[in-house]
Amino acid sequence: MASVAERSNSVRIIGGAWRGRRLAFPDVEGLRPTPDRVRETLFNWLGQRLDGLRCLDLFAGSGALGLEAASRGAALVTLVEANAAACAALQTHCRILDATQVRVVRAEALAWIKTATGSYDVIFLDPPFALDLLQPVLHAVTPLLRAGGTIYAEFATPPDLSAWQVWREGHAGQTRQVLLKPVADTEQN
Numbered sequence: 001m002a003s004v005a006e007r008s009n010s011v012r013i014i015g016g017a018w019r020g021r022r023l024a025f026p027d028v029e030g031l032r033p034t035p036d037r038v039r040e041t042l043f044n045w046l047g048q049r050l051d052g053l054r055c056l057d058l059f060a061g062s063g064a065l066g067l068e069a070a071s072r073g074a075a076l077v078t079l080v081e082a083n084a085a086a087c088a089a090l091q092t093h094c095r096i097l098d099a100t101q102v103r104v105v106r107a108e109a110l111a112w113i114k115t116a117t118g119s120y121d122v123i124f125l126d127p128p129f130a131l132d133l134l135q136p137v138l139h140a141v142t143p144l145l146r147a148g149g150t151i152y153a154e155f156a157t158p159p160d161l162s163a164w165q166v167w168r169e170g171h172a173g174q175t176r177q178v179l180l181k182p183v184a185d186t187e188q189n
Contacts, residue, residue: 011064014039015048016071023093025062026085030128033062034154038172042152043072045168045179046122050074053121056144058109058137063090065124065152070102077102078120080112109137119146126154135159142182151180 011033013021025031034042042065051073057066060079070077079102081087087106094102105112109127123141127133134155142163145151150167153159154177161180168179 011062012036013068013071015043015068016073018067018071018097021071021097023063023067023089023096025089026083028061028083028086030130031061031083031086033064034126035172038154038170038175038177039064039068041170042177042179043068046150046152048072050122054119054146055122055124056080056120056141057124058113058141059125059127059133060090060104061086061126063093065126066102067093067097067099069122069124070097070099074122075101078105079103080105080107080109082106082108109133110140113137113140113144116144118144119149120144121146121149123149123151125151129156132157138164138180145182149181153178153180 009027010022010024013019014036049072050069052075054076055069055074057079060066060081063079066077066079079090090104123145125137134153154175156174163183164180165183166178167181170177
């Protein structure tokens with residue numbers, strides 16, 4: 001049985017094809033994987049299965065959100081992570097899981113967005129809270145969101161969400177979670 005210390009730097013896939021798989025991640029400052037309970041709520045909001053969807057995990061860290069999406073049937077998952085050690089761990093996980101639908105990119109989020117092509121149905125945003133990046137990233141990532149798509153965001157300090165409809169929201173401790181749709185999308189429906 002793994003000790004508490006060994007489990008503190010691991011994350012468990014909670015649903016889909018890789019359910020129950022535990023993946024280790026490096027000790028990186030600011031890296032705080034989305035807890036199981038919060039991921040369970042998120043994927044209840046999204047409908048459990050993401051068959052055929054394109055997903056972007058912009059601050060991938062441990063890969064908890066993006067790998068969970070891939071496990072639940074996403075057709076393409078892009079994991080963007082700036083830290084070299086975290087990126088190497090993500091690449092190892094993809095090899096172990098034979099996750100051919102997952103692409104790992106080592107890059108700073110805002111720099112990557114400027115050169116990104118393609119579009120996504122679901123975008124996961126869980127930037128390190130200390131860097132206060134959520135507001136500029138929300139604005140910058142909007143062109144990458146497909147019509148009818150959603151953005152999931154985690155934060156400690158609420159950003160300006162006036163351009164967004166908060167479709168679902170929750171909290172765990174001091175952290176808030178929201179599922180967002182652009183106001184323009186909701187006005188057309």
